Amino acid sequence: METLECIKTRRSRRKFLDKEVPQEIIEKIIEAGKCAPSGDNKQPWKFYIIREKNIKKAIVTLDDVYNKQIIPGCDFILIVGVDTNLSPISYIEDGVIAAQNVLLACHDLGLGAVYLSGFNLKDPQDAKGIQKAVNIPDSIMPISMLLIGYPDPHEQIGSKSLKNNKDLIEYR
Numbered sequence: 001m002e003t004l005e006c007i008k009t010r011r012s013r014r015k016f017l018d019k020e021v022p023q024e025i026i027e028k029i030i031e032a033g034k035c036a037p038s039g040d041n042k043q044p045w046k047f048y049i050i051r052e053k054n055i056k057k058a059i060v061t062l063d064d065v066y067n068k069q070i071i072p073g074c075d076f077i078l079i080v081g082v083d084t085n086l087s088p089i090s091y092i093e094d095g096v097i098a099a100q101n102v103l104l105a106c107h108d109l110g111l112g113a114v115y116l117s118g119f120n121l122k123d124p125q126d127a128k129g130i131q132k133a134v135n136i137p138d139s140i141m142p143i144s145m146l147l148i149g150y151p152d153p154h155e156q157i158g159s160k161s162l163k164n165n166k167d168l169i170e171y172r
């Protein structure tokens, strides 16, 4: 798919088919994630692929995860973690930018995905719930939690209107 078309046609998908994503496709989307820019080129990522039902259940029980009822339906959760020892300043940006690459790669490869935050939005320093559920060390910040799978073609996706350029752009 052409890059701009991929960017423009990507939408969050929250309903998935009961169909496993093959390993080679998972590796392709991780490849896309690790091509992302990163502060000082530290490439500080750890990608956690979570299929274990027990771990998904543990995540669903956490208070600080929004829209958690959709978690069991995905084929796997991809947590984009960032090593805060390698990237103590730009760890949030490093994580989010890799996550966006993954979302676009998913769309290009015919997968559906939705972005959830990996940390407690009320206290971005706190990710203890996810760290414990997934057995992630304290030094790795789980920035993004992407739910991924083959999209259910029957999912009703609301239309999305984009803001006008004139309200978004200021020339100086």
Ligand SMILES: Cc1cc2nc3c(=O)[nH]c(=O)nc-3n(C[C@H](O)[C@H](O)[C@H](O)COP(=O)(O)O)c2cc1C
Residues within 6 Å of the ligand: 010, 011, 012, 013, 014, 065, 066, 067, 114, 115, 116, 117, 160
């Ligand atoms: C920082 C961030 C947090 C998000 N958290 C959630 C979430 O908790 N649950 C959810 O269903 N979608 C979540 N989303 C997805 C947004 O709802 C979605 O991107 C937005 O509605 C625009 O729709 P689109 O992705 O189809 O373009 C999140 C997206 C971002 C960037």
